[in-house]
Amino acid sequence: MDRDGLKKYFDVLELEINASINEIRNAYMLLKEVYGDPESIVTGPLADEMEDENHQDILDRLEEAYTRLIAAFDQDRGEPKRQLEKVLTDIDTYDGPALKKIRRRLKVDLNDMALATRIQVQHLINIEEENFTALPVRVYTRGFVANYARHLHLDEERVVSDYMTGFCRHEKDNNDDS
Amino acid sequence: MESLKGIWAVGGGKGGVGKSFIVSTIGTVLARRGNRVLLVDADLGGATLHHFLGMKRSVVSLSDFFDRGIDLKDLVSETSLPGLDFIRGHKSSLGSENVNYAQKNKFLRHLKQLAAEYLVLVDLGAGSSHNIIDTFLTADLMALVIVPEIIAVENMYSFLKNALFRKLVAGLGEIGRQHVLIDTWKRRHENGIKGFKGLISRMSNRDDEIGERIRREIENFRIHLIVNQARNNQEAMVGNAVKSVCLKYFGINTLYSGYVEHDEFISRCVNRRELYLESYPASRCAREIERLTDNLLTNRQISIIS
Numbered sequence: 001m002d003r004d005g006l007k008k009y010f011d012v013l014e015l016e017i018n019a020s021i022n023e024i025r026n027a028y029m030l031l032k033e034v035y036g037d038p039e040s041i042v043t044g045p046l047a048d049e050m051e052d053e054n055h056q057d058i059l060d061r062l063e064e065a066y067t068r069l070i071a072a073f074d075q076d077r078g079e080p081k082r083q084l085e086k087v088l089t090d091i092d093t094y095d096g097p098a099l100k101k102i103r104r105r106l107k108v109d110l111n112d113m114a115l116a117t118r119i120q121v122q123h124l125i126n127i128e129e130e131n132f133t134a135l136p137v138r139v140y141t142r143g144f145v146a147n148y149a150r151h152l153h154l155d156e157e158r159v160v161s162d163y164m165t166g167f168c169r170h171e172k173d174n175n176d177d178s
Numbered sequence: 179m180e181s182l183k184g185i186w187a188v189g190g191g192k193g194g195v196g197k198s199f200i201v202s203t204i205g206t207v208l209a210r211r212g213n214r215v216l217l218v219d220a221d222l223g224g225a226t227l228h229h230f231l232g233m234k235r236s237v238v239s240l241s242d243f244f245d246r247g248i249d250l251k252d253l254v255s256e257t258s259l260p261g262l263d264f265i266r267g268h269k270s271s272l273g274s275e276n277v278n279y280a281q282k283n284k285f286l287r288h289l290k291q292l293a294a295e296y297l298v299l300v301d302l303g304a305g306s307s308h309n310i311i312d313t314f315l316t317a318d319l320m321a322l323v324i325v326p327e328i329i330a331v332e333n334m335y336s337f338l339k340n341a342l343f344r345k346l347v348a349g350l351g352e353i354g355r356q357h358v359l360i361d362t363w364k365r366r367h368e369n370g371i372k373g374f375k376g377l378i379s380r381m382s383n384r385d386d387e388i389g390e391r392i393r394r395e396i397e398n399f400r401i402h403l404i405v406n407q408a409r410n411n412q413e414a415m416v417g418n419a420v421k422s423v424c425l426k427y428f429g430i431n432t433l434y435s436g437y438v439e440h441d442e443f444i445s446r447c448v449n450r451r452e453l454y455l456e457s458y459p460a461s462r463c464a465r466e467i468e469r470l471t472d473n474l475l476t477n478r479q480i481s482i483i484s
């Protein structure tokens with residue numbers, strides 16, 4: 001979301017541009033009450049300072065700011081979903097190469113992902129390349145994969161189930177060899 | 179930890195909102211944290227701060243400063259709390275009108291001298307007279323107390339506008355242009371100026387020199403708001419609402435620093451000559467005063483509660 005571009009709306013609600021959606025809602029509710037209630041003890045003493053239309057102006061601006069900001073938040077939430085639908089059309093099993101393909105189509109950088117998920121980049125690469133021997137034991141790898149899926153807004157359960165099937169098959173083969 | 183220094187002033191326009199209570203408790207908190215705190219009861223009309231400190235009589239008071247010319251530093255007495263000192267207010271209410279310009283300036287000069295050694299908390303009287311406003315404007319931290327009631331809110335607005343007006347007159351006075359402001363305000367009806375914000379915007383656009391001054395003075399006019407005697411969340415939110423009005427209608431950016439709820443036990447402590455925070459250290463009020471003090475120190479604010 002282009003928060004700088006929305007600054008004038010944050011200003012109307014008297015918020016910093018990094019405000020959360022909850023702060024936006026709370027500010028809107030409070031200000032609407034303050035300027036919309038003719039009995040308010042806070043605006044009551046201002047009779048000399050303001051005209052009625054002035055009051056209505058403020059209410060209109062509040063309404064506009066709130067609508068715009070909420071729309072921006074909604075769009076943010078809808079965005080990854082819509083993109084995903086396009087990206088997932090030709091995927092039937094979530095193995096390493098599939099995950100890599102999805103990530104690249106979504107233009108997500110591995111370093112950014114590492115930062116957000118707190119998983120080392122090397123582990124993320126190992127997941128995508130299916131370097132199963134270099135990955136940690138099952139519970140940890142499962143956790144990493146779940147985190148990976150969540151970061152890309154994928155169906156976490158399905159991704160984990162698909163991926164771990166491959167991982168376990170490899171584990172089993174290895175054990176049989178020894 | 180470095181001991182705090184400087185002057186904090188607590189005003190509010192309306193009488194009985196709790197200025198003295200707030201000053202006494204913030205002072206207690208800061209003294210307990212190891213600061214040397216001096217409370218000055220500058221309520222020249224009706225000094226009552228000593229009641230909140232559990233003190234009966236003290237031999238000396240501000241009367242000795244105004245009537246006999248004794249230095250402020252020689253009027254300091256100790257309270258029962260280590261680190262918390264006190265200068266008692268004028269004893270008779272007759273004197274308040276008689277404080278002249280020279281006396282006021284001397285008073286402010288002495289306050290500043292004491293602020294080199296102490297954190298000085300000044301308890302102002304009710305009203306928006308010049309003496310009160312000038313003392314308020316001298317402070318490094320300016321706080322206004324309101325209660326959730328229309329009269330207190332109205333008086334606070336009036337105090338705020340008067341204080342800023344006076345600050346602008348003084349600021350423009352330094353460049354010899356104060357008469358422009360005074361004239362513009364006097365002729366506001368002819369000039370089609372509605373309200374305070376209209377005056378400010380007219381002045382800001384007048385010319386570069388004045389505009390620049392006005393902007394600077396407003397930027398330095400940093401007011402902390404305190405809501406006292408709140409009985410619920412809704413009443414505490416009056417602080418958020420007043421903050422918004424100050425910004426939208428007067429163009430003044432205030433900080434809502436905290437609220438203190440209504441507590442019957444405060445009066446009880448006064449009657450028993452006990453310090454509230456000593457008798458009820460674990461009360462909700464006590465916690466709110468701690469938080470208020472922290473917010474004043476760090477410029478943090480109360481956010482809107484849903």
Ligand SMILES: Nc1ncnc2c1ncn2[C@@H]1O[C@H](COP(=O)(O)OP(=O)(O)OP(=O)(O)O)[C@@H](O)[C@H]1O
Nearest residue numbers: 193194195196197198199304407439440441444445
């Ligand atoms: N939070 C509170 N809850 C209940 N009572 C309070 C509270 N704060 C102050 N009071 C009571 O309200 C009365 C007025 O308080 P205080 O004297 O501090 O006000 P003030 O603003 O200093 O008044 P004045 O303008 O007369 O100096 C006192 O009786 C005090 O005990």
Ligand SMILES: [Mg+2]
Nearest residue numbers: 197198221226
């Ligand atoms: Mg008082």
